[in-house]
Amino acid sequence: MQNWLLPEYIQDMLPVEAWRVEKMRAQVLDLLKKSGYQLVAPPLLEYEESLLIADSADMDLRTFKLVDQLSGRTLALRADITPQVARIDAHLLNRQGVARLCYAGSVLHTIPAGLNRTRELLQIGAELYGHGGIESDLEIQQLMLQALALIGVEQVHLDLGHVGVFRALVQHAQLSKALENELFAALQSKDSTSLQALTEQLDSVLRSALRVLPTLYGSCDEVLARARKSLPDYPEVCAALSDLQTVSVKLHGAVASVGIDLADLRGYHYHSGMVFAAYHAGSHDAIALGGRYDDLGKSFGRARAATGFSMDLRLLYRLLPACAAQPGIRAPYLDDADLACEIATLRAAGEVVVVSLPGSVDYPDESLCNRELVLQGTRWQVVTMVN
Structure with missing residues (x-):
C-alpha cells in the first residue's frame, strides 16, 4: 500500500479550499467577536469521561479512543467541541452571569457524520451560558443564520423542533428507560410500524400523542395548529409549542423558509429544549445544528442554562460557487x-x-x-x- 494514501473519508485541503475555508473561519469568528462572544481553544485530546457525556451511545460510537502512555488511562479524541466549552464554562471561567463563548477547531469521527462527509470536520460555533429564556435561543439562531449569510450560503431552510414535547409525554407515561429508548429510535426513523407496536399498552391519550408525533412536520402555523389539537395540554407541551410559535414569527423573513418537525429528536440525550437545524438544497445533511442543553453541565458538576450552534466549514465550502485563486x-x-x-x-x-x-x-x-x-x-x- 502506498504510504501517501489517506484513510477512508479523510481528505487533504488543497490551496484554493484551504484559503477559502480559512477566510470563512475568520469571517464567522469576527462576527461572533463583535457580538460579544469570547474565543476559547480546548485541546484535541481529553480523558474519555470528559468527552462522553450523558451516556450518549451516539457520542461513544463516534469517538476515537486510545491509551495514555503516561497515566494508563483511556483518552479520547474529541468528536464535538461543545462538551469541552461547557467544561470551561463550569470550572475554568466559573462565571455567575451570562457567558458567551465561541470556538473553531478540528473534530474527528470514527464514522462519517453523513453522506459523502469527511471524518475530520472543521467545527465552528458559539455557546451561550447562564440564560434560560427564549431570548437566548433566538440570539443563537439569528447568529447562526447571520454567519451562513456572511460566508455566502443562501436560500437556507430552518427546521425547528423541541425535545421537551417528547420528554413530557415520556415522563407522564412513566415509561422504562428501555422503552423510552425504543420509542426514541422509532420516532427518529419515523418507523410507524414499530411505533404502533411499542405504544400498544399505553393509555389512549399518550398512545395517540406518540403515534401522531411523526406526522407533525411541515409549515409552522399548520403543524402548531395540529399539535395543539392532537397533543395533551400538559404545561410542558404548551410551553414548548408557545416557544416554537414565538421563534417562528421572529425568524420570519430572516431565512428562506421555516418549518417545524416535532419528531426530530437529534441529540435527544444531549439537548433539553428547543433544537434547530439549517438545510440547503446542495446538501443531503443539515449544514448547521444547535439547540438548548441545560442538563449538560451536570456532567461537570455545575448545571447551567445553555444553548448554542455549530457547523462544519468544510461542508459549507462545498455549497459555495467555485472561485479561482487570487492571481x-x-x-x-x-x-x-x-x-x-x-x-x-x-x-x-x-x-x-x-x-x-x-x-x-x-x-x-x-x-x-x-x-x-x-x-x-x-x-x-x-x-x-x-x-
Whole structure:
C-alpha cells in the first residue's frame, strides 16, 4: 500500500479550499467577536469521561479512543467541541452571569457524520451560558443564520423542533428507560410500524400523542395548529409549542423558509429544549445544528442554562460557487531598494507578489501569476504577463 494514501473519508485541503475555508473561519469568528462572544481553544485530546457525556451511545460510537502512555488511562479524541466549552464554562471561567463563548477547531469521527462527509470536520460555533429564556435561543439562531449569510450560503431552510414535547409525554407515561429508548429510535426513523407496536399498552391519550408525533412536520402555523389539537395540554407541551410559535414569527423573513418537525429528536440525550437545524438544497445533511442543553453541565458538576450552534466549514465550502485563486504578480530577484519598496507597497494593498528565486524556472500557471513587475525607465511598474 502506498504510504501517501489517506484513510477512508479523510481528505487533504488543497490551496484554493484551504484559503477559502480559512477566510470563512475568520469571517464567522469576527462576527461572533463583535457580538460579544469570547474565543476559547480546548485541546484535541481529553480523558474519555470528559468527552462522553450523558451516556450518549451516539457520542461513544463516534469517538476515537486510545491509551495514555503516561497515566494508563483511556483518552479520547474529541468528536464535538461543545462538551469541552461547557467544561470551561463550569470550572475554568466559573462565571455567575451570562457567558458567551465561541470556538473553531478540528473534530474527528470514527464514522462519517453523513453522506459523502469527511471524518475530520472543521467545527465552528458559539455557546451561550447562564440564560434560560427564549431570548437566548433566538440570539443563537439569528447568529447562526447571520454567519451562513456572511460566508455566502443562501436560500437556507430552518427546521425547528423541541425535545421537551417528547420528554413530557415520556415522563407522564412513566415509561422504562428501555422503552423510552425504543420509542426514541422509532420516532427518529419515523418507523410507524414499530411505533404502533411499542405504544400498544399505553393509555389512549399518550398512545395517540406518540403515534401522531411523526406526522407533525411541515409549515409552522399548520403543524402548531395540529399539535395543539392532537397533543395533551400538559404545561410542558404548551410551553414548548408557545416557544416554537414565538421563534417562528421572529425568524420570519430572516431565512428562506421555516418549518417545524416535532419528531426530530437529534441529540435527544444531549439537548433539553428547543433544537434547530439549517438545510440547503446542495446538501443531503443539515449544514448547521444547535439547540438548548441545560442538563449538560451536570456532567461537570455545575448545571447551567445553555444553548448554542455549530457547523462544519468544510461542508459549507462545498455549497459555495467555485472561485479561482487570487492571481499574483511576479517580481525579479534583485538587490534593489526601490523594487523592495514597491513589493512591500503592493503586498500592503492586498496583492500577492511572488519573487522569482535565482536559477528557478517560472511556470505562471503554477505560481498563479498573471502580471509582473518590470523596470520602466526609473520606476517599477506592474504589467500584464505575455504568454
